[in-house]
Amino acid sequence: MTRSRTFQDLFRRYRRPGDLVFASALFAFALFLVASIPSQTTWVDGVGLVAQPAFWPTVSVIALALFAGLHLFGALVSDRIPGRGAEVLAWARAAEFPVWFLAYVWIVPFLGYLPGSILFSCLLTLRLGYRGWRWMLVAALFAAAVVIVFKSLLQVRIPAGEIYSLLPPGDLRIFFMTRF
Amino acid sequence: MDALLSGIELLARFDVVIALLIGSIGGVLIGAIPGVGPPVAIAILLPATFALDPLVGLTMLLGIYGSSMFGGALPAILINTPGTAVNALTTYDGHPMTQRGEALRALGLAYGASFVSGILSILALIFLAPVLARVAPMFGSREIFLAALLGIVLVVIAHRGQTFAAGMLAALGIFLGTVGLEPVRYTQRFTYGQDWLTGGFNLIVVVLGLFALSQAFLLLSEPDKSPEAQPVRGSMLKAVLEVFKFKRIAAAGSGFGVLMGMIPGVGEFTAQFLSYTYAQKTSKTPEMFGKGSPEGLVASESANNAVPAAAMIPLLALGIPGEALTAMMLSVFYVHNVIPGPGLFQNQLDFVYALYIAMILLNVIVIVFMLFSSNLILRVIRIPTRFLGLTILMLSFVGVYSLRNSMTDCLIAAVFGLFGLVLKRQNLPVVPIVLGMVLGGIMEVKLRSAMARVQSPIDFVDRPIAAGLAIAIVLLIGFHVWAVIREHRNALPEDAHDHDMHDTQQR
Numbered sequence: 033m034t035r036s037r038t039f040q041d042l043f044r045r046y047r048r049p050g051d052l053v054f055a056s057a058l059f060a061f062a063l064f065l066v067a068s069i070p071s072q073t074t075w076v077d078g079v080g081l082v083a084q085p086a087f088w089p090t091v092s093v094i095a096l097a098l099f100a101g102l103h104l105f106g107a108l109v110s111d112r113i114p115g116r117g118a119e120v121l122a123w124a125r126a127a128e129f130p131v132w133f134l135a136y137v138w139i140v141p142f143l144g145y146l147p148g149s150i151l152f153s154c155l156l157t158l159r160l161g162y163r164g165w166r167w168m169l170v171a172a173l174f175a176a177a178v179v180i181v182f183k184s185l186l187q188v189r190i191p192a193g194e195i196y197s198l199l200p201p202g203d204l205r206i207f208f209m210t211r212f
Numbered sequence: 213m214d215a216l217l218s219g220i221e222l223l224a225r226f227d228v229v230i231a232l233l234i235g236s237i238g239g240v241l242i243g244a245i246p247g248v249g250p251p252v253a254i255a256i257l258l259p260a261t262f263a264l265d266p267l268v269g270l271t272m273l274l275g276i277y278g279s280s281m282f283g284g285a286l287p288a289i290l291i292n293t294p295g296t297a298v299n300a301l302t303t304y305d306g307h308p309m310t311q312r313g314e315a316l317r318a319l320g321l322a323y324g325a326s327f328v329s330g331i332l333s334i335l336a337l338i339f340l341a342p343v344l345a346r347v348a349p350m351f352g353s354r355e356i357f358l359a360a361l362l363g364i365v366l367v368v369i370a371h372r373g374q375t376f377a378a379g380m381l382a383a384l385g386i387f388l389g390t391v392g393l394e395p396v397r398y399t400q401r402f403t404y405g406q407d408w409l410t411g412g413f414n415l416i417v418v419v420l421g422l423f424a425l426s427q428a429f430l431l432l433s434e435p436d437k438s439p440e441a442q443p444v445r446g447s448m449l450k451a452v453l454e455v456f457k458f459k460r461i462a463a464a465g466s467g468f469g470v471l472m473g474m475i476p477g478v479g480e481f482t483a484q485f486l487s488y489t490y491a492q493k494t495s496k497t498p499e500m501f502g503k504g505s506p507e508g509l510v511a512s513e514s515a516n517n518a519v520p521a522a523a524m525i526p527l528l529a530l531g532i533p534g535e536a537l538t539a540m541m542l543s544v545f546y547v548h549n550v551i552p553g554p555g556l557f558q559n560q561l562d563f564v565y566a567l568y569i570a571m572i573l574l575n576v577i578v579i580v581f582m583l584f585s586s587n588l589i590l591r592v593i594r595i596p597t598r599f600l601g602l603t604i605l606m607l608s609f610v611g612v613y614s615l616r617n618s619m620t621d622c623l624i625a626a627v628f629g630l631f632g633l634v635l636k637r638q639n640l641p642v643v644p645i646v647l648g649m650v651l652g653g654i655m656e657v658k659l660r661s662a663m664a665r666v667q668s669p670i671d672f673v674d675r676p677i678a679a680g681l682a683i684a685i686v687l688l689i690g691f692h693v694w695a696v697i698r699e700h701r702n703a704l705p706e707d708a709h710d711h712d713m714h715d716t717q718q719r
Contacts, residue, residue: 073401083396126433136605
């Protein structure tokens with residue numbers, strides 16, 4: 033990110049490489065939705081136009097297609113900005129992190145919130161290139177702090193991990209299940 | 213007067229005071245960390261506040277909203293990186309002042325301007341509240357529909373240079389709000405036979421994806437940075453008091469902030485643009501603007517901090533959020549069955565006053581905190597950006613998963629997170645999607661109820677407020693088309709524009 037060249041530029045945002053790819057994808061999606069209108073909405077007999085259940089989705093999908101078409105047209109008639117391939121590759125590379133996030137969501141019900149968070153935090157810290165025991169400690173402490181604040185103190189609804197059922201029955205197991 | 217006293221009484225509770233402290237100081241820290249910003253923090257905290265009393269939850273969220281801009285000025289001035297999106301203009305004059313060795317003066321002026329405008333805007337609105345209580349009931353279904361439509365039109369045309377994209381994204385937001393089981397005739401809309409689509413897209417899941425997860429993915433996928441700044445020395449109080457040398461600019465900035473904040477879909481950027489332009493045109497040293505002008509800095513900071521209080525007006529009086537943060541707060545009202553709108557101003561004016569008094573208190577808490585803590589905050593902003601991405605990712609998990617413990621919600625949020633990342637990398641706005649989702653739902657319901665009493669199209673605008681709103685919409689679109697044609701004629705070549713990535717407007 034750089035400093036804007038003029039005061040006016042500060043309040044505007046110009047096109048970026050890859051705009052044609054993005055505009056084409058959105059326009060294709062809009063056309064798919066337009067084609068789906070007859071099958072995915074219902075027109076009820078004897079009901080006024082604006083009270084029709086299909087009215088509002090139809091208006092929004094047509095507006096989406098119209099604006100997406102204009103946006104695509106704008107991208108087509110504008111000069112090409114170099115770096116389209118690199119930009120699309122950057123989007124694809126970033127898709128790794130939703131996978132990490134979903135893996136975290138998947139492990140918490142098994143490992144429990146506290147162990148799952150510490151494991152996830154330490155592994156992702158390693159993946160991000162931070163090395164050394166200090167970073168591992170920071171990652172583990174941060175994960176523990178999040179669990180203590182949200183689960184132990186604020187009691188947000190996160191289910192107890194299956195792993196806690198391995199603890200001997202009694203107060204300790206209940207304590208872990210309800211607090212961590 | 214009774215309502216005002218009753219409002220003070222509502223606030224005199226231990227949990228409200230704690231929420232105020234957490235919200236205001238937490239907001240400063242969140243605002244100071246480049247890459248987080250109040251939308252991310254509010255999106256993450258939203259589900260946690262559902263369990264709290266509405267006043268406690270809203271006080272905490274308002275604290276974050278109102279105080280983040282104080283914190284955001286710090287990195288904007290010291291390291292040329294705005295802490296929140298609306299501090300971008302602060303870098304313009306604040307950082308050159310730091311380079312001249314006037315960092316303390318710049319920080320003092322920014323905090324002072326934020327404080328003065330915050331207090332002025334809230335006082336203006338407290339005095340305006342009885343008027344609003346009279347005007348709000350004049351808004352029937354058709355007026356609320358037209359006000360929401362005006363909000364959509366404004367949010368689209370406010371994105372200069374991206375109008376088609378903003379229109380496309382607002383329409384996408386409206387579409388997303390219609391997916392699922394339609395509540396009147398119980399027909400399916402765009403569910404494609406999928407059970408998980410029957411309930412529609414949850415606003416909080418979409419918001420968490422678009423604001424919080426997308427920011428996490430963006431920070432995680434970019435090279436690591438760790439901002440460094442020199443500590444500030446000297447008397448901050450003396451520096452803050454210097455703002456009174458710029459009373460006219462601070463008052464004008466507050467005025468623009470209040471006016472622009474009250475209009476749905478406009479917000480801080482337009483207020484700053486007008487305030488800065490006014491300050492420059494009336495200055496004895498206009499050539500200094502952009503090169504370290506104290507007047508420019510005061511204009512920028514006073515305009516942005518007057519907006520949060522004013523932005524609560526359309527939300528509380530009409531139930532129409534004007535921007536993303538108040539759109540998120542709307543869900544807190546709904547969860548607690550408090551319906552914002554004309555009835556709230558008529559029947560629960562004390563609640564409205566309580567929120568405004570809470571905002572005055574948060575400004576006082578924050579300015580006192582800032583007098584002593586700038587160097588402490590400098591340590592917080594040194595967090596490496598990729599590690600910051602990890603922290604946002606883990607906190608987003610709490611927000612999404614604690615809603616319904618649903619893997620599907622997390623998957624949807626992750627998809628919206630990736631979509632948000634692409635939008636941010638494309639310099640495209642996220643806000644129109646969120647406003648489209650919220651305002652689209654309001655517009656559908658209000659249009660349906662309004663049309664039941666309308667015989668011909670002209671009946672729709674036969675009341676003065678409805679007519680005024682309709683004329684405003686037509687004029688705005690007309691002026692915008694005219695401005696675009698004029699700009700097109702004077703267009704600069706493509707390579708003269710700045711095609712770098714700017715995530716400041718989408719945080």
